[in-house]
Amino acid sequence: MPKRIFSGAQPTGNLHIGNYLGALRNWVALQQEYESLYCVVNLHAVTVPQDPKALAAKTLEVARVYLAAGIDPKVSTIFVQSDVPEHAELAWILNCVVRISELERMTQFKDKARKQRENVLAGLLTYPALMAADILLYQTDLVPVGHDQKQHLEITRDIAERFNRDFGETFRVPDAFIPKVGAKIMALDDASKKMSKSDENINGSITLVDDADTIRRKFKRAVTDSGTEIRFDEARPAITNMLSIFHLLTGKEPSEVEAHFEGKGYAQLKSELADVTIEFLRPFQERMRAISDEELGRILSDGRDKAREIARATMREVKERMGIVGA
Numbered sequence: 001m002p003k004r005i006f007s008g009a010q011p012t013g014n015l016h017i018g019n020y021l022g023a024l025r026n027w028v029a030l031q032q033e034y035e036s037l038y039c040v041v042n043l044h045a046v047t048v049p050q051d052p053k054a055l056a057a058k059t060l061e062v063a064r065v066y067l068a069a070g071i072d073p074k075v076s077t078i079f080v081q082s083d084v085p086e087h088a089e090l091a092w093i094l095n096c097v098v099r100i101s102e103l104e105r106m107t108q109f110k111d112k113a114r115k116q117r118e119n120v121l122a123g124l125l126t127y128p129a130l131m132a133a134d135i136l137l138y139q140t141d142l143v144p145v146g147h148d149q150k151q152h153l154e155i156t157r158d159i160a161e162r163f164n165r166d167f168g169e170t171f172r173v174p175d176a177f178i179p180k181v182g183a184k185i186m187a188l189d190d191a192s193k194k195m196s197k198s199d200e201n202i203n204g205s206i207t208l209v210d211d212a213d214t215i216r217r218k219f220k221r222a223v224t225d226s227g228t229e230i231r232f233d234e235a236r237p238a239i240t241n242m243l244s245i246f247h248l249l250t251g252k253e254p255s256e257v258e259a260h261f262e263g264k265g266y267a268q269l270k271s272e273l274a275d276v277t278i279e280f281l282r283p284f285q286e287r288m289r290a291i292s293d294e295e296l297g298r299i300l301s302d303g304r305d306k307a308r309e310i311a312r313a314t315m316r317e318v319k320e321r322m323g324i325v326g327a
């Protein structure tokens with residue numbers, strides 16, 4: 001049996017270069033080696049309020065981004081989470097396995113709950129049970145994600161182990177795949193917080209659909225650190241962030257990147273980084289536009305059928321083990 005990968009992104013806004021460098025890039029690299037399922041996790045998106053029209057449009061756009069990034073539908077399964085009802089079904093069951101105290105410890109819950117103030121939805125708290133369901137339904141071996149999802153992967157492992165212990169060996173316990181560089185691309189307006197789709201400040205992220213002028217403007221406005229030297233240094237997070245993006249987009253080694261910028265100023269770094277990003281995104285955006293609605297629809301319905309077959313088999317086993325029976 002080839003080992004299996006599952007991962008996904010939420011259609012909560014425009015995907016950004018952080019999503020690409022931290023996750024999607026690795027999905028593409030790993031798809032030949034693993035049996036891969038890549039999902040647009042629209043049920044996760046509604047754990048915070050969404051405009052229905054925008055959510056529907058973004059769901060399809062994220063699937064286009066997967067294809068433009070190089071996920072090959074002949075090799076990988078691409079589908080939308082809500083097309084496979086077993087995700088929500090298993091999530092309910094896992095809600096009855098996970099403890100509230102475990103959910104309350106999640107930093108993503110604490111951060112997002114703070115922003116929602118008194119209107120925090122119950123789904124935001126139980127988000128990790130749905131994420132565990134996504135992963136465990138497919139008997140996943142490896143989950144390529146950015147650093148922010150590390151804690152959710154740990155709770156997924158705990159849930160799987162507890163279920164296996166209480167009801168008998170049912171789920172494969174997955175490992176996280178978190179890249180050494182790019183797992184946490186920081187916001188351009190504040191290098192102490194990660195680049196994020198739902199950030200109120202649109203200047204903090206370079207989205208995968210930004211045009212050339214927008215990219216230049218955002219890099220120009222990006223914060224820098226004190227000093228003048230351009231080198232990787234944890235104590236200078238804004239410059240290190242920009243150098244990391246440059247390193248990942250060009251494929252140049254960090255030492256080469258430092259040598260390249262030696263003696264140059266921050267304005268030059270920002271301008272070259274904008275050039276590299278524009279050159280990377282130009283063909284990417286062309287590929288996005290080239291995918292017809294018809295082709296996308298066909299890919300998503302094939303993906304749904306393939307995913308559902310695996311999901312149904314897991315659900316049958318889960319219900320049997322728990323004694324959930326009916327007519």
Ligand code: AQP
Nearest residue numbers: 009010012018022023145146183184185195196197198
């Ligand atoms: N800044 C980041 N750097 C590297 N990787 C990142 N990821 C997210 N932000 C960064 C990774 O991208 C994948 C898809 O993310 P998601 O859609 O599941 O949502 P998220 O992790 O909550 O990311 P966002 O962009 O901040 O979205 P919102 O604002 O909606 O919460 C994941 O593998 C993630 O780790």
